[in-house]
Amino acid sequence: MDAFTIRVDAAAFDAGQEIARLSADPGVGAVVSFVGVVRRHGDGDNVAALELEHYPGMTEKSLAAIVAEARARWPLSAALIHHRVGRLALGEPIVLVVTASAHRAAAFAACEFLMDFLKTQAPFWKKEIDADGHSRWVEAKSSDEGAAGRWQ
Amino acid sequence: MKLKLLYFARLKDAFGRDHETLESDAASVGALLAELRARGGAWADELAEGRVFRVALNQELATADAGLATGDEVAIFPPVTGG
Numbered sequence: 355m356d357a358f359t360i361r362v363d364a365a366a367f368d369a370g371q372e373i374a375r376l377s378a379d380p381g382v383g384a385v386v387s388f389v390g391v392v393r394r395h396g397d398g399d400n401v402a403a404l405e406l407e408h409y410p411g412m413t414e415k416s417l418a419a420i421v422a423e424a425r426a427r428w429p430l431s432a433a434l435i436h437h438r439v440g441r442l443a444l445g446e447p448i449v450l451v452v453t454a455s456a457h458r459a460a461a462f463a464a465c466e467f468l469m470d471f472l473k474t475q476a477p478f479w480k481k482e483i484d485a486d487g488h489s490r491w492v493e494a495k496s497s498d499e500g501a502a503g504r505w506q
Numbered sequence: 507m508k509l510k511l512l513y514f515a516r517l518k519d520a521f522g523r524d525h526e527t528l529e530s531d532a533a534s535v536g537a538l539l540a541e542l543r544a545r546g547g548a549w550a551d552e553l554a555e556g557r558v559f560r561v562a563l564n565q566e567l568a569t570a571d572a573g574l575a576t577g578d579e580v581a582i583f584p585p586v587t588g589g
Contacts, residue, residue, distance in 0.1 A: 390589055406588070407514060407515055408588070409512070409514055409562070409565070409581060409583070411565050412562055412565035412566075412581070415565055415566075437588060437589075448589070449588070449589055469589060472588060472589050473586070473587075473588060473589035474586065475586065476586060476588050476589075477514065477562070477581075477583065477586050477588075478586055478587065478588025478589070479514060479515035479516075479583070479584065479586060479587050479588070480587045480588065481515070491515050491516040491519075491584065491587075492587040493587070494558075494584065494585030494586065494587050495587075498589075
């Protein structure tokens with residue numbers, strides 16, 4: 355499998371298995387991972403599930419561009435972005451980002467960079483579904499724009 | 507010329523469709539938006555000046571001055587909220 359992987363999939367991921375895979379390169383000294391999870395308090399206070407929509411084609415291109423930008427900034431040995439789509443229940447994982455490098459500084463920074471840019475650039479949209487069946491599209495947060503802006 | 511239009515998330519719901527094929531003479535993204543606004547109703551409301559939305563031309567983010575050609579894919583969507 356390629357050292358730099360992008361997956362957009364309804365299926366869940368096995369974070370432990372992915373971390374092991376990215377750790378296998380003998381040049382790797384640091385692996386950092388991030389998992390985003392469906393939480394109860396979002397725009398609403400009783401979220402039971404999320405519906406994740408995306409723009410097939412543009413999503414993959416956008417994630418590939420974000421990974422390419424991270425590789426231009428840090429000496430990465432490997433990286434993975436696995437973003438789930440479709441209906442995800444409370445507590446289920448949404449996204450996994452893993453970065454691997456010789457040293458931790460690059461792996462930490464690149465992982466945070468990938469998440470910050472994914473949240474503001476990649477064409478995914480979340481709809482919150484409450485326990486009573488009501489639903490609403492999540493509004494974009496200016497704090498996310500701010501988080502991405504600090505890398506410029 | 508023929509354009510393929512795509513709508514996502516809140517805009518898909520507001521417009522009651524996720525895609526359409528449009529025969530249009532709009533030379534730019536801005537001209538296309540004006541043509542869609544002229545439909546009135548949700549189109550005029552959601553695409554009004556000052557409303558926040560994004561346009562992608564052939565799967566790359568585009569601005570109002572981007573030129574259009576036949577066969578182009580134009581997507582209109584709210585700011586993204588993944589992750």
